[in-house]
Every structure is written in structure tokens, then in C-alpha cells.
Amino acid sequence: MPLLHVTDMSHNFGGLQAVSKYNLSLDPGQITGLIGPNGAGKTTIFNLMTGIYRPAQGSVIFDGEELVGKKPNQTASMGLARTFQEMKLWRHMTVLEHIKMARYSKLSYGLLGAFLDTPKRRREERYTTELAMEYLQMFAVDQFADQLVVNLPYGAQRRVEMARALVIEPKVLLLDEPTVGMTPDEMMAMIEVVRTAHERFNLAIFLIEHRLRVVHELCQRVQVLVFGQVIVEGTPNEVQNNPKVIEAYIGEQEVDF
Amino acid sequence: MEETLAPKQTGGLFHRVGLFFKPVPLLGYLLGFLACAIWEQSAGEGLTVLLGLPKMPVLFGLLTIFKVLAGIINFLIKGDAFNWATWVYIPAALVYLTVIYLLPLAIVARAVVKPANALARFLQRFPLIVTALVQLGLMYAVLHVWAEMSDYRLIFLKLTLIAVLFTLSLNIINGYMGEFSCSHPGFMAIGAYMSSLFTVGLFASDKVLGEAVFNVSTAYLTFPLALIFGGLMASMGALIVAIPSFKTRGDYLAIISLAFLFIVKSFFENMQALGGSRGISGQPDWATLPVIFITMALGIWTINNFVTSTMGKALNAVRDDESAAEAMTVNTRKTKMTAFLFGAFWAGVAGGLLAHVLRYVNPAMFSVQKLAEVLAMVYFGGLNSVYGSIVGAVSISLLGEALRPLEILKWIVIPLLLILVMIYRPTGLIAFKEFDVRQVFGPKEVE
Numbered sequence A: 001m002p003l004l005h006v007t008d009m010s011h012n013f014g015g016l017q018a019v020s021k022y023n024l025s026l027d028p029g030q031i032t033g034l035i036g037p038n039g040a041g042k043t044t045i046f047n048l049m050t051g052i053y054r055p056a057q058g059s060v061i062f063d064g065e066e067l068v069g070k071k072p073n074q075t076a077s078m079g080l081a082r083t084f085q086e087m088k089l090w091r092h093m094t095v096l097e098h099i100k101m102a103r104y105s106k107l108s109y110g111l112l113g114a115f116l117d118t119p120k121r122r123r124e125e126r127y128t129t130e131l132a133m134e135y136l137q138m139f140a141v142d143q144f145a146d147q148l149v150v151n152l153p154y155g156a157q158r159r160v161e162m163a164r165a166l167v168i169e170p171k172v173l174l175l176d177e178p179t180v181g182m183t184p185d186e187m188m189a190m191i192e193v194v195r196t197a198h199e200r201f202n203l204a205i206f207l208i209e210h211r212l213r214v215v216h217e218l219c220q221r222v223q224v225l226v227f228g229q230v231i232v233e234g235t236p237n238e239v240q241n242n243p244k245v246i247e248a249y250i251g252e253q254e255v256d257f
Numbered sequence B: 001m002e003e004t005l006a007p008k009q010t011g012g013l014f015h016r017v018g019l020f021f022k023p024v025p026l027l028g029y030l031l032g033f034l035a036c037a038i039w040e041q042s043a044g045e046g047l048t049v050l051l052g053l054p055k056m057p058v059l060f061g062l063l064t065i066f067k068v069l070a071g072i073i074n075f076l077i078k079g080d081a082f083n084w085a086t087w088v089y090i091p092a093a094l095v096y097l098t099v100i101y102l103l104p105l106a107i108v109a110r111a112v113v114k115p116a117n118a119l120a121r122f123l124q125r126f127p128l129i130v131t132a133l134v135q136l137g138l139m140y141a142v143l144h145v146w147a148e149m150s151d152y153r154l155i156f157l158k159l160t161l162i163a164v165l166f167t168l169s170l171n172i173i174n175g176y177m178g179e180f181s182c183s184h185p186g187f188m189a190i191g192a193y194m195s196s197l198f199t200v201g202l203f204a205s206d207k208v209l210g211e212a213v214f215n216v217s218t219a220y221l222t223f224p225l226a227l228i229f230g231g232l233m234a235s236m237g238a239l240i241v242a243i244p245s246f247k248t249r250g251d252y253l254a255i256i257s258l259a260f261l262f263i264v265k266s267f268f269e270n271m272q273a274l275g276g277s278r279g280i281s282g283q284p285d286w287a288t289l290p291v292i293f294i295t296m297a298l299g300i301w302t303i304n305n306f307v308t309s310t311m312g313k314a315l316n317a318v319r320d321d322e323s324a325a326e327a328m329t330v331n332t333r334k335t336k337m338t339a340f341l342f343g344a345f346w347a348g349v350a351g352g353l354l355a356h357v358l359r360y361v362n363p364a365m366f367s368v369q370k371l372a373e374v375l376a377m378v379y380f381g382g383l384n385s386v387y388g389s390i391v392g393a394v395s396i397s398l399l400g401e402a403l404r405p406l407e408i409l410k411w412i413v414i415p416l417l418l419i420l421v422m423i424y425r426p427t428g429l430i431a432f433k434e435f436d437v438r439q440v441f442g443p444k445e446v447e
Ligand SMILES: Nc1ncnc2c1ncn2[C@@H]1O[C@H](COP(=O)(O)OP(=O)(O)O)[C@@H](O)[C@H]1O
Pocket: A013, A016, A018, A036, A037, A038, A039, A040, A041, A042, A043, A044, A045
């Protein structure tokens, strides 16, 4: 039984069929890739699975439970964590606060603790801080802990975002173009970060990428999405040499195989 | 950019003055101000006579100065008669301010640096509550001695402390949560009316609410209950605003909350059982300075606890990027509702205090002007900051009093000042600064 199972999921925005009859199954410990040209509907698939939009048709079964109809905070608490293509960080919050925030649903001190600074709250906040620092160390951003995240270099911001998603302790991690806008060196570093996270937590990772190179390095299996439909599915090698894929990428600048 | 609020290294006069006072802990200033207050009690009268001032300045000489300025302005604009001999009051008041306050404060604060820091360091060895109680106790003593000098001061101080609580409670919503709420005077009104209903209805005889139900001498002990009741009712009112406003994403709060303010006001105007537009009067005199001081301290403490907890910081996350907050397991709706009701609770408590300081309450007190005033305090002082709300409430209160002789012009000067702040500091004077209680009460390390 797969960890995450999407069946015949479709969605449209007004007249635009953004995703049609999409299927996916993710097994624990596997890294799967989703590639396709801009506007193909990749991010929309993430948004549909995590509950930002409700799919018009289809079902998303995660760990035996239906996700359709659940809100993003619920799907995240259940263990489906994500990052964003445009890296949504909180501009007035420090790096440490970012990581601690992702433990929100695991806090149990309640309103009384929040208002009255009870011993339980102090204990929990202390534990959360220690845990957050561990994650920051893991991603080599602990030296920035008390800085505002907007003051960090781009690569470090990306790693903070990754640490923030992982501290949820997810079963599945969805990464939306983690190397977008990176130089080749930064890209190689990011590939290492993803690999480390995968080994360390034995996660299922579902990775949206624009660059085939990244997919090649990381994924066991790849789907190619064009106009909301999966046209090819297979190993990176099979996909790379498929004429349909080459055709779909014609006219795109950033084809770096 | 509000991120870089650190003082610029200009090396100018301000910078050097700042360095001079840098090692002074809060305890030092408290002792310094205590010295001023005691010094004024013994020397204030004499100095007033010596300087030829008509009477002893009540608000550091500010009122005296602005009264003269107002006279000149009214002469220039309206051609009112002006006694030119009175302009000497301005330098006289400045001398008074310097001799009674500035010099003793500077000298004592600087002189006690060593013992004050030692004491602060010593107190830090105990649990935080000990340090806090000692220093708050001293702060109360200072205010008490200062306010003892005149009834005007006492009422000014009471209203200012209430304004601090009221401002901070709005900052939760407009600052920490980053949505624009206009209903705060409405919550204050609910708190004022409901606590009055409790105290006047049960323990006092009055035309509107009838004979006292109970006649006990220790009735004032129930005042906290009255305040809590007022606060809870304000929270109930807030629920009416919160449910439709936070149902979906989007900025409906401003308009819904403004409508709510008008509805509350006209509700009390038309509610004959609560005195209609004349309101309720004859509240017992229970809002004494210590009661207000303790309530304000409790309010600041719980609000600061909330906004510094991870649960409370969720407000910042929701404000800065709501979809990221949701993706990181934050229940955004619950977060907003909690903060909104919590803010309304303290606004209600502030209203209860206000009604019992003035000893009357009527719908006209909670007009759009009240809204403008509290918004000015929040935005002038600084968003997302406990310091900001304290500074904003105190300075706008002081300014409001000082500019009172300007009459209608006051409502030109204050907005102009606000506009200036908005241009140079768009988020207010002391925005986005965390209020670390341990640091506030702690020693200042001198290198
Ligand atoms: N909220 C929305 N409303 C309307 N159209 C949308 C919305 N989100 C995405 N789209 C459209 O759906 C298509 C797929 O977008 P997206 O999933 O972001 O593509 P990708 O991530 O593959 O680049 C695009 O044509 C985009 O304009």
C-alpha cells in the first residue's frame, strides 16, 4: 500500500483545465520527480494535494486517510509538508522563530500557557528551541538563528525553508523547484541538502523541478507534465530520451540536460 | 526599513548623551525620578514663587509653555487679546523643568549606576517574579509620590495608564496580527457599561439602575469581578465581528469593525434601560491608582506572554504570509480569533477602569474621535511592540494635555505630527522590538 495515492485528480480555473486525470503513488523512502514546462500545472498539483484548492474530481489518500476537503494546516499536521517555489518566508521573523513556528500543531500548553507563562509552556518552548537549533545545525544555518530571515543570502534562505518543512516531521516532503534561480554551484549544494535530508529522515520526497539535471541526480522515477497531463512516466534515463519530452521542452531556454 | 532601528553612529550630541546614560538600569531611572518627585515636594513651591510663575507647573512645565504659545497663536489668528508680559513664563517653565526634573534625574541616575546595577544583578538571582515585583513596587511608589501633588496629576496619570493598556490591546490586532480593526472603542464601551452595570447595579443606588441590591462595606473587593465581567462581555462582542471577518481570507475586518463601532454606539444611545444618551453615573470610586497600576501591569504581562510565545508569534506568521503559516500547521482562523477576542478583553477591562475613574459613562465617549486617538497612539508609538504602545500612549496623552490650550488647533497639530512620523518611520517610533522582561529589569552591563 503506497503512502500517498492520488487517483484521477482534475481541476480547472474558469475555462482553463490546469490538471486533468492526474495519478500518483508515492512509496516510503522514494524520491519522485515531476517535471514539465512553465505553466504545466505542477504547482497546482501541490496546491491540490495540500488543500489550498479543492480538486474538482479525484481523491488523495494519504496514510489511509482522504485529504480532499482538509485544510492546508491539517494536511501539514498529518505529515504532508511542503516548500514553495517562491519561498514564502516571514519577513519580520528570525530564523529560529521560523523553525519553531512549524511546531505549532505539536504545542500542547494551550491558551492558558500562552497568556500566563506556565512552567509547562516554558518547558515546551525550551524543548522546541533546542529541537529547532538541531535542525538549523543540520542545514548549516545555526549561525543565523537570531537574524531576520530577510537578511540571509539566498541559498541560506532556501535551507531555512527546507528545515522549516522538515521540523514538522513529515512522512512526505513536497519540494517546489528548490533550485530555482540558483547558480550551478548553489544547485549542486542544494542537491546535497535534499540527499542528506532524504537519508537522514528516510522520507518520501516528491520534487518539482524545471531542470532535468537535478531530477537526474536525485530521482528514481519521474513524471513529465504538459498542459496538466502526464505524458511520460519512467526512470530519468527513459524520460530524458523520450521524443515527446524533447518536443515539449522545445522553445524553453533552460533545458540543461 | 524598520529592521534597522539601531541608533545611527553619528557621534553627535544625542549619541554622546546616549552613551552617558547607557549603563543606567531601569532601577537607576526609578530612583532618579523618585528623587525628582521628593525634591519637587520640598522645593517646587519655593521655586515657583522665585521664578514668578502664577502657579506650580503640573506637567513638567509643558502646560505652562503651551498655554503661552496658544495665547500667541490665538492672538495671531483670531486677534484675541494677549498679555505680552506672560511670555516670560516660557523660560521660567524651562528653568523649572531643568532644576526640578532634568538635572536631579540625570545626576541621581548616573550617580547610582554602580549600586543600582549591583542591586539589579542581585535581584536577578531570584525568580523573575521577585525582580519584577520589587521594581514595579518602586515604580508605583514613584508615580504615587509624583501624583500626590495635585488632583489633576492623579487623574491624568490614571487616564494615561488606562490608555497604555487600551493601546497595547489594539496593537495585538493592528500590529502583531497586521489587520486594521476599528471596533476597539466599541469593546471599551461594552466593558465600561457592563462593569458599571455590575458595580452600580449591585452596590450603588442610582436613578437609572435603581436601588443597591447589596449593602456591604467590602463591596470594592468585587471590583476585579466587575472588570473581568466587562472584559468577557467585550470578548463576546468581538465574536460578532470575528466570525464574519475571519471566515475567509481578505480584508473585511476594517469595514465590519467600523460598522460594529457605530452599532454599539447607537445601541447604547437607544438603550433607555442603560440611561440612553445620558448614560450611567455614580460609579463607586474603586478605580484607585494602585488598582489601575496593577491591572495595567497584569495586562502588559499577559499580552507580552502571548505575543512572545510560539502560539502568539503565529500572528506574525499569518500577517507576513498567511499561506506559509497554514502550510506550517498554523490554524490561522483560530489564531486570529484568539488574538481578536483577547485584545477585546483587555479593551473591555480598560473601559471598566475608565468608567470608574470618571465615574460616569455615556455613548458619546466612544466616538470616532476616541478611535482616532487610540489609532494615533498605536501607530505613533510603533506597531508590533510593547515599548511602542507604552511610548505612544504616554506621549500622545502628554501631548494631548499640553496642546489643550490650543483648543481646536490641537486636532491639526496632532495629525500633522502623526503624518511626520508616518513619513519618517512608517511603522512608528519603536516598532518590531521585543519586550524582554528579564532585560528590562536586569542590570546594564558596562564594558
Ligand atoms: N489561482 C489560479 N487562478 C487562475 N489560474 C491559475 C491559478 N493558479 C494557477 N493558474 C494557472 O494554471 C496554470 C498552471 O499553473 P502552475 O501550476 O503554477 O504551473 P507550473 O507550476 O507548472 O509552472 C497556469 O496557466 C496558471 O496561469
